[in-house]
Amino acid sequence: MADLTVARALTDALDIALADPAVVLLGEDVGATGGVFRVSDGLREAHGPDRVIDTPVAESGIVGAAFGMAVAGMRPIAEIQFMGFSYPALDQVINHVGRVRNRSRHRFTAPLVIRIPYGAGIGAAEHHSESAEAIYTHIPGLKVVVPSTPHDAKGLLLAAVADDDPVIFLEPIRLYRAVRAEVPEGPFTVPIGAARLVVGGEDVTVVAYGAMVREAEAAAAELAASGTSVEVIDLRSLVPWDVEAVVESVRRTGRAVIVHEAPRTTGFGAEIVATIQEHALYSLRAPIERVTGWDTVVPLRRAEHHYVPTRAAIAAAVVRAMEG
Amino acid sequence: MADLTVARALTDALDIALADPAVVLLGEDVGATGGVFRVSDGLREAHGPDRVIDTPVAESGIVGAAFGMAVAGMRPIAEIQFMGFSYPALDQVINHVGRVRNRSRHRFTAPLVIRIPYGAGIGAAEHHSESAEAIYTHIPGLKVVVPSTPHDAKGLLLAAVADDDPVIFLEPIRLYRAVRAEVPEGPFTVPIGAARLVVGGEDVTVVAYGAMVREAEAAAAELAASGTSVEVIDLRSLVPWDVEAVVESVRRTGRAVIVHEAPRTTGFGAEIVATIQEHALYSLRAPIERVTGWDTVVPLRRAEHHYVPTRAAIAAAVVRAMEG
Amino acid sequence: MSAEPQQLLAPDGTLHGDLPLPLGEISRLYRAMVVARVFDGKCSAMQRQGRLATYAPYEGQEAAQIGAASALEASDWLVASYRDAAAMALRGYPWSNLILGRTGDERGGHAPEGVRVLPPSITVGGHMIHAVGIAWAERLKGTDAVALTMFGDGATSEGDFHEAMNFAAVFATPTVFFCQNNGWAISLPTSRQTAAETIADKAVGYGMTGLVVDGNDVLAVHEAVRRAVSTARAGEGPTLIEALTYRIGPHTTTDDPGRYRDPAEVESWRERDPLRRVRRFLETQGAWDEDAQAAAEHDAGLEAEAAVAAAEMVAALDGDEIFSAMYAVPTIHLEEQRARLRRDGR
């Protein structure tokens, strides 16, 4: 066991993954500087500049080249510097990465991982605070994974690299250094598709992922004091997501609150709500609440706090669900 | 009044819009050939090659240049040849088109229209049958419009051109020539944001848009015969969408079926479901059904019929909602 | 920047300089061109009969495609577009797959194991970088395999062309960029696609070698590509080759070129037919005659019939199958959707 931040747990996972010669890491500034968040710190030195590759500034090129490598039998890990810079690569992701298996009926596949730091909360510049996971969840042929703890960061990243299909691996920027925890040494995986029960509870189910898990947990702790028992589920994986765990919980509690930072309209929260009501409508004792970012650009530093869901906003929604 | 197909109604609208010197139409093959669907047929001859502009094959360039024109005070209409080719322009759409007003606090704006033929049902090649509207609805700062009749095609396109904000204008490929109807001559607009009641009914509300409206209508007609009274609402506009009309209807019927061709997960149907349950949970007598495309690539011609929602699939969902 | 396009065989069949290939090889290339032309005609006809969903004819571009594809080894990769069936077939992609794909069946994309040819790219521009990644992977794996990518003049305007060229040059990947400049991108002539004198000029901005070859001269194309391939294989980096050719037919079978181009232009290019000059040359060498021609056409016809029959024998995918190749194993969501389709039908 080692006491690691999310960032260091990821470094550890990358280092382990790179032991396989089929794995390479490529992206802007991943080598010389170890990436803007230092997640790949030391890896170029350890594995060489042919395996930890600093690329020109071209996201479509990074993803497209990684895709080609994957088709030729490798397991590349592409890094996009921030979610807001991932959009130039969307054509590659939608039209090629997610499709080559179907297009060739399993003849060619794209087992690559695309790592993308995402999310708000650190008062960054424009484009550096975005949560576009909903877009990725809507694209056929991808898996989408979001860790929220050092343990899961390592285990899910190793699972993503081992996966035979493309995985979009979203790293909550705000958590890189916000938490430390014990992480097993050496290789292990966390299965993609299984949610994590963060706190058990009886009255309301709160579903969150990424940086919102901690806010949900804090809200639950606060509400426990005033006698409301909140169950918090960390999805960990959005595609596929653990419908069973969520539905089972809501069947018990009869109430649900979904939390994400992304804009509200057609956010992934809508999918969770639509699925819950499909399976558990008759258990619902109140409308399912969504606590989300707004349909706006993430405000810059001075006004960002009006945008990002907080424990207070989550608690307010839980209270409303209790009254609903 | 003139008896027009959707394609011709659009031609008519473009011709009227081009009377304003601030309007230009640009895209691949829009001039010499009148576009792959001949929607801009004759317009280059009528308005000149400086106003109806054949561009190189570069979607990001088309949208980015149109954006620049709009910032400089024009009202460009950019055409992307098929939805599947719109992804290279997503970075321009997300990071610039939808944001310049906020980034400059109203100092610069982007009143452009991006026309995109979309949807399946004609057995086209890969990338030619896609429905990615959910992605566009999730992007802050855009409006998203989808006509389903010749009348609305003309009125909504003219409204889109007149709108002071960017509008993604989705043209259902399958409808271009499938219907003819009376369309008023000369300029008129259909307001963006108002749904259309297609058929009134008592038992179930079916919400659809684009090519799915006709399928819903047909299902309603079929079900009427067997005594189920179906209300069909054509959203016409996804951002903003007419929450009031839909919620009011579901409050009356207590049952709803949402229909779209796009993949199911995080499709726009999820947003509609999430919103309905928020406002009308206690009126719901059955889970809201979603009849959608699957989380797959749209199959090619020989298997496409397994993908696209049909009147039969809609009718089955309505029956289930009645039993639910 | 522009120089005369490299040419070995004049339109009248005269050879400039030495024989670049043994005569037997040239006959083999010519035969492949005959086969390609027969298939192209067959496919256009099938499309008119509604038996193909869509079809992009390559008549006039056979020399470019066959010349380039014939310069590769079995271990090399081909990453090509919707119009490159002749090249793909020469690399071992079965004609029956090419036809099956065009009937609207994903299984057309399943080339046999060992055939290193990707399914044709339908989007313009996105596939070139794949040839960079593939070539890069081969180098990282320590093989000497090369990847060749084929694309049109229109594709050179996409941002992805730029990123692919730049990555290939910066990382010196063993990639060959083969552009068939066939004069048109649907209705846009090359002169409106770029203001550069040649597409080969674009290589300069990447520090890459660029050259122009007569794309209707199978020997010149073969030679140019062969050299670029061996440069790449030797680890000396990528090359951009512009093959000047012409699309004799419509863009696809639904296009009407009468709207945008002068029939005289088409006629002038028919004069430069890529098959005729090889045949003339072979005939002057006594390596070909009427009988050989008749036999080649006959054989090609039989091959086409057989490929069409094989493709048309395949039953369409059933509802269950549309879910089965999105992932190695379908997700729970796809399984649930599959069950839904079984229950409600479509």
Next chain:
Amino acid sequence: MSAEPQQLLAPDGTLHGDLPLPLGEISRLYRAMVVARVFDGKCSAMQRQGRLATYAPYEGQEAAQIGAASALEASDWLVASYRDAAAMALRGYPWSNLILGRTGDERGGHAPEGVRVLPPSITVGGHMIHAVGIAWAERLKGTDAVALTMFGDGATSEGDFHEAMNFAAVFATPTVFFCQNNGWAISLPTSRQTAAETIADKAVGYGMTGLVVDGNDVLAVHEAVRRAVSTARAGEGPTLIEALTYRIGPHTTTDDPGRYRDPAEVESWRERDPLRRVRRFLETQGAWDEDAQAAAEHDAGLEAEAAVAAAEMVAALDGDEIFSAMYAVPTIHLEEQRARLRRDGR
């Protein structure tokens, strides 16, 4: 392809050839460079104090930015990046807005009416095509306004650079592409960004004129841009100018260049400081002296204080306001969300 970069003022202040501008004008440019340097230092300091959210210093690039921006007319447009504050300010974008933006406030993007300067682009690459669209619109509207876009060496690798260059050349839009090749894109040296000899070489592939200028020579930059602007204004199309310069500071205030570059390199560029050579030249002409320098620095300091004060006086956007500039009029959805924020808080 490469030629010596155009230079008018040698690093030691010697002028080659004739005076390209009246001495008074040169003093004005120099004064602007002093102001720019003072602001840059001020902003770096503010960032260290936590008063700015993020900051990209441009020390060393003042000649490039001031030289280029000074070649525009009031009716011309500037479309620049996060590192181009000196150029933007010279075009009338208030320093207080530039600072306000960097404190993390959208209102920094609201330039005064009449100032034709877009808010700085934070993404790399996407903004160049905007200068193409703007210039094109001006031509369509019948004005003779030109658009200049500024970007770095890294930006030339993005697909959008390619599409912008190509559109500008094909449609001969009055656009000037001004690349500040400052040696680095964060940690990537230009030699790994492209294998081309120069970035100006990239113009060839678009049939555009490209040229390299000493980016630390304000007179050479001004001259080169002035010519490109008048070519564009005359309807004779776009130009690509590569200004060779150097980023003396870190990429942004959170970057640690010690990880990737040799301090000796930085020192060698300090020798070529863009301010020093102009000052030396002006001094030899008797147009500048210690007192003038002290006065210029003093005035710049006051101007900076005033701009900072103005920016820091602005109260942060309140919750209601974050919804108010997404559309001309907020949609019903935004109104509903605004009400939700009012009700629940955050």
